[in-house]
Amino acid sequence: MASRDKGRNTRVETSTGATAPDSAGLGARRAAMQAVAELIGQERPPALDEALAQAIRAEALSPADAALARAIAVATFRRYGMIRAALSARLERGLPAAKPRLTALLATATAQILDLAVPDHAAVDLAVRLAKADSRTVHLAGLVNAVLRRIARQRDAILAESVDALAINTPDWLARRWVAAYGPERAGAIARAHLAGAAIDLTPHGDAADWADRLGAVRLPTGSLRLPENGPAIPDLPGFAEGAWWVQDAAAAIPARLLGPEPGARVLDLCAAPGGKTMQLAATGARVTAVDRSAPRLERLRENVARLGLDVAIMVADALDLKAQDHDAVLLDAPCSATGTIRRHPDVAWTKSEADVARLATLQAKLLDHAAGLVRRGGRLVYCTCSLEPEEGEAQIAAFLARDARFARLPVQPEEVGGAAELIDGNGDLRTLPCHLSEVPGARGGLDGFFASRLQRRA
Known part of the structure; x- marks a missing residue:
C-alpha cells in the first residue's frame, strides 16, 4: 500500500498479504x-x-x-x-x-x-x-x-x-569547492538539485520522436528521452526487449555524440563499462573496441550489446597497458570521484573525500597521456568525467594541452547540444551541472554533472 503524509517527498510501496501488519517491511x-x-x-x-x-x-x-x-x-x-x-x-x-x-x-x-x-x-x-x-x-x-x-x-x-541544502545536506568540503568553482548561487542550485533526485533518461536507438510518443516521454533538447515519474518497471516498457533504447542520463549521452565517428571508423572506448557510450558509438556504424579492466562490468556491457544487436569488440584490459595504435577516434570516460552523479547516487557525497579527488586526478592525467598515443593524426579524442571538480575536468585539459602540443581543442557548438548554450563553458568544453535544464516543460529537471573536452590531433 502507499500513503502520503505532510512533509514527505517520496512515494513508497510496502508489501501486503500473509505477513502480519506489525512485521510487514x-x-x-x-x-x-x-x-x-x-x-x-x-x-x-x-x-x-x-x-x-x-x-x-x-x-x-x-x-x-x-x-x-x-x-x-x-x-x-x-x-x-x-x-x-x-x-x-x-x-x-x-x-x-x-x-x-x-x-x-x-x-x-x-x-x-x-x-x-x-x-x-x-x-x-x-x-x-x-x-x-x-x-x-x-x-x-x-x-x-x-x-x-x-x-x-x-x-x-x-x-x-x-x-539550506548547501549548508545542511552537503559535506563541508564539497560545499566549499562548489562555491569556489561556481559561485554561491550556482552552488546552492546544485545542492537543491541533488535533493530533488533524478529522473530516468533514455537514449533511443531508433526514431526519437516516435519513441517519445510511445513511452509518454519528454524529448530533451540534447536528444535524450525523459520518462514520467512512477511509470512501469524498465524491462516492462515497450522497446526494451528489442533494444530500441537504453537507460542513460542525458548528460552522459553527450560525450559520445561529440566524438561523431563516421561509419566504419576505428573507435576505441576506454573505461567503457557499463557501456552506454559504447552502444552510442556502435549505433553509428563505427567499428568499436570497448576496453575495461573489470570483467564483471564488461559482462553487463556484453549483455546490453547483445540485446541491441550491435557488433562490438570487447577487451578486458587496463587502458594503460594498451600499445600505441592509430584509431580514428578515442573516447576516454575516465575513473573519477563521480560527484556529478549525486542526484542518483547520494552516497557519493558522504563516502568520497578530497583525497579521492587528488588521487583520481593523478590517474586521469596518466590515462589522458596514454590515450593520446592511441589516436591517429587528424583523429579525435574526447575526454570526459562525471565529476563537478575542476581538477578532474577543466584543469585536467588545460594541463594536458600545455604538455602535448600535438592536440588542439575542437570547441563544442550550441547546435550540438540542442541549442542549450549554458552547457558549454568559455573554453568550448561541455560542462553540465545538476541544476541545468531544470525548466524543461513537462519534465522533471536536472542533469548529471559532466565535463567533456573534444580534442583533435594535429601532428
Missing part, C-alpha cells in the same frame, strides 16, 4: 540499515548499489520490499546532513562514531519519518524491533524508541530548519 528495513551501516562503517566503502544488492539478496526480499529498502537507503543519504544534525541534537552525547550499526538504524528510521510516505508508528516500531533483534543494539532499544518518537513529534520544526 521488517526485512526491507533491515536490508536498508545493513547497507547504510556498511557504507558509514568503512574507510573505503563499497557503492550503495553494491551494498544494497547484497543486503537484498541476504533478506530474499520481494520486488516491492526491495524497492522499499532502496528508497529508504537512498533517502537516508540524500538528506544525511539533515538527519545527522537532527539526531545529534537529540542524543546527549551525539551520534556514536564507533557504532555504525546504531547510527544506521537511527538514520534509516529518521529518513522514513522526515522524507518518506511511511506512517510514523511503523518507522518507530519496526526500528525498535530491529534494535531488539540484534545483540549489539538490544540494550539500546529504549533509546531508539525515545529518540525516534521525538523526531516524529518535531518533524515540522526539523524540516523548517533544514531549507
Whole structure:
C-alpha cells in the first residue's frame, strides 16, 4: 500500500498479504540499515548499489520490499546532513562514531519519518524491533524508541530548519569547492538539485520522436528521452526487449555524440563499462573496441550489446597497458570521484573525500597521456568525467594541452547540444551541472554533472 503524509517527498510501496501488519517491511528495513551501516562503517566503502544488492539478496526480499529498502537507503543519504544534525541534537552525547550499526538504524528510521510516505508508528516500531533483534543494539532499544518518537513529534520544526541544502545536506568540503568553482548561487542550485533526485533518461536507438510518443516521454533538447515519474518497471516498457533504447542520463549521452565517428571508423572506448557510450558509438556504424579492466562490468556491457544487436569488440584490459595504435577516434570516460552523479547516487557525497579527488586526478592525467598515443593524426579524442571538480575536468585539459602540443581543442557548438548554450563553458568544453535544464516543460529537471573536452590531433 502507499500513503502520503505532510512533509514527505517520496512515494513508497510496502508489501501486503500473509505477513502480519506489525512485521510487514521488517526485512526491507533491515536490508536498508545493513547497507547504510556498511557504507558509514568503512574507510573505503563499497557503492550503495553494491551494498544494497547484497543486503537484498541476504533478506530474499520481494520486488516491492526491495524497492522499499532502496528508497529508504537512498533517502537516508540524500538528506544525511539533515538527519545527522537532527539526531545529534537529540542524543546527549551525539551520534556514536564507533557504532555504525546504531547510527544506521537511527538514520534509516529518521529518513522514513522526515522524507518518506511511511506512517510514523511503523518507522518507530519496526526500528525498535530491529534494535531488539540484534545483540549489539538490544540494550539500546529504549533509546531508539525515545529518540525516534521525538523526531516524529518535531518533524515540522526539523524540516523548517533544514531549507539550506548547501549548508545542511552537503559535506563541508564539497560545499566549499562548489562555491569556489561556481559561485554561491550556482552552488546552492546544485545542492537543491541533488535533493530533488533524478529522473530516468533514455537514449533511443531508433526514431526519437516516435519513441517519445510511445513511452509518454519528454524529448530533451540534447536528444535524450525523459520518462514520467512512477511509470512501469524498465524491462516492462515497450522497446526494451528489442533494444530500441537504453537507460542513460542525458548528460552522459553527450560525450559520445561529440566524438561523431563516421561509419566504419576505428573507435576505441576506454573505461567503457557499463557501456552506454559504447552502444552510442556502435549505433553509428563505427567499428568499436570497448576496453575495461573489470570483467564483471564488461559482462553487463556484453549483455546490453547483445540485446541491441550491435557488433562490438570487447577487451578486458587496463587502458594503460594498451600499445600505441592509430584509431580514428578515442573516447576516454575516465575513473573519477563521480560527484556529478549525486542526484542518483547520494552516497557519493558522504563516502568520497578530497583525497579521492587528488588521487583520481593523478590517474586521469596518466590515462589522458596514454590515450593520446592511441589516436591517429587528424583523429579525435574526447575526454570526459562525471565529476563537478575542476581538477578532474577543466584543469585536467588545460594541463594536458600545455604538455602535448600535438592536440588542439575542437570547441563544442550550441547546435550540438540542442541549442542549450549554458552547457558549454568559455573554453568550448561541455560542462553540465545538476541544476541545468531544470525548466524543461513537462519534465522533471536536472542533469548529471559532466565535463567533456573534444580534442583533435594535429601532428
